Amino acid sequence: MNIIETHNLTKRYKDFTAVSHINLHIPKGQIYGFLGPNGAGKSTTMKMFLGLTKPTAGTFTIHQMSYPKDRREILRKTGAFIESPSFYGNLTGEENLDILRRILGLPKSSVKDALTLTGLYEFRRRPASQYSLGMKQRLGLAGALLGRPPMLILDEPTNGLDPAGIHEIRTLIRSLPEKYHCTVLVSSHLLSEIQLMADTVGILNHGKLLFEGTMPHLTDYAVKMGYPADNLEDTFLAMIEEDNLKRGGIK
Amino acid sequence: MTFALELKKTKRTGFFPAFFLGALAASSLPVINTAARPDSFIHQALPAGDILLNANWLMLAMLNIFLVIIGACILYHTEFSNGGIEKMHMLPISRNQIFFCKALLLLLGTGTMLLIESLFLVFCACHWFPESPGLLSAVFQNTCYSLLMMLPVIILMLLIASLCRNMWVSLGVGITLLFTAQMVMSSDTILTYFPFALPFQFLSSSGYSREKTAFLAAALTESVLFGVFKILLTKFRRYTL
């Protein structure tokens, strides 16, 4: 069963199309990797799922619900982390999460749970403005994981983390579907990263969906299209490059 | 060169538009004020310039100081908001030069503003007081005088803005200073020479009295003092800010 489905979803800003007629199918209980170079439209798509921006055309459903009718219900079931983390700099990590907890109507223990899960517990009393980049990133993640929602939308969650941190967060995300039966939509511009986490992958370039399918499918597809299939990173790069060439770009 | 760069930095910050629109807003006050109740003004037995300045200068000066506060905040906010100033400090360029070029910019903005306001005052005078000899020279002198009286405010405000990383602090300090000036400007002590109280002075047709010259001297002394203070600060606080 698909938890998120989009139909010709499109977002146009004045003179530029960020997302163009994409049809995504995100299956329940899996990790969906959303892959694409910078500026491909990943964040814009995720923002539309959160009601942070209005689609120009097309529709989408989450849990068979849609915006703006079921906005609150969708948001209640979704934990999100978009672009650079958003927080209140004057408040401590704990207070930041406490605000979210109150709005979501969760028990007090959920804050500690989220802080421990992301390894922020010992820094909980420090103002968020004094956090390092990695800690801010973790705070954003903790905010998304708060209350263990059935759907998680994570936009480049490992940005700015050190290798150990990347590994840790990746393992955490990998374990989520089994532990809490949740669905995760995670974006990245690194295929190597997605490869290690995702069950299904969608590849986006310049607002267009180039490929959607499981990891084994991607390998098959690469072989069929004549891309280098032994290294998926090369597959990805070749795919993007060819698409750019088709669009009349310069190599 | 530094000046050209500083000018470039104000692009899209709304610095000059702020002064221009602010000046237009301020200039509309004397026009509205006179148009709304011309009877209470035209029968006064004073030169036209004096009547208009008496009636409106308090408001105009306040708006001018507000704009200088905001202008100084804009100039340094672009530096601090995304760490631009740190990059500047890594380049072979004098810190004082940056500061004084910004001061010059602010002076330019203020000058434009005062000029626009004076034009509107002249318009008011011509429209409601057709017979007003010596009007142009009186207004022109007042413009120059006011610009000089603004100088300490400009340098002090810029100094504050350059010292506070957080724009809110400099803004708060500026408004508090302006407010204090409001409280002290009518006292008859040395407090009337308070930097933010000086711009409330204007030149009436009687010209330079001893008092006005004293204010002028105070304004210049204070400006030099604040400037020297800034130079000393950059010398001794090289590694902080």
Next chain:
Amino acid sequence: MNLFSLIKIELIKIRRTHIFCLMIIPCLLLWLPSVLNADMNFNNPSGLSPENSFFIQGFMGFAWILFPALLVVITVMLNQIERTNKGLQKMLSLPVSIPMLCLAKFFVLLLLAGGLILIMLALYYPAAALASAKMDYDFLLSGSLVFKESLLIYLCSVPMAAFYWLIAGCIRTPVFSIGIGLASIVPSVLVMNTKVWFAYPMCYPFYTIAKLMGSLADGKNFISIDLIPWLPVAAGFTLICILLSCLLFGNSERR
């Protein structure tokens, strides 16, 4: 999530913002020269008694510039708390009603404005006591007059606060929303002497205190202000401002 718990959340957000320092210091600065120049109250040109003059002078400075200016700064600050680290974006991706969120923030603004008046009141008494000790004359006024006038100033400031709230919400560059807010204070001296003073909410607090000064000078202890058309205009203005700001709230975060 009801309005009350949202207000509680908004109050958590202003922790450690030094908003109270910002409110206390200017009020202290206001009373300081009043106490130092207390002797000036004895030769008041408008015929006020010294104790009345002391009170009016202080509160007039407050109602004219300080109170509106601080309201502007507080309003923009409340908005900036949300914007500097994109806190608002997180809020918008949570299951709360957006107009309700906006309303809760407006109530916090009103609470802070109330706090400002309380600070002013709390400082009036020690200031008057100090001046009394200095001049050997009783400057303390009866509580009811002082409280009534403070309450009146507070109530009058609601339309103004709504206007500033709208401005701060619509204009994203903080310097400009502050600029417009501050610039709107200055003409109140002009407008309040005209017949249409009620059409300019920024002059309400100043108007009431000027009225009070007039009636105190006439030896009366109360102020009479025509409530029509003042009240309907003020109420309509407030409602429109709040409605608009609730509709526009967070729009630029949801482009």
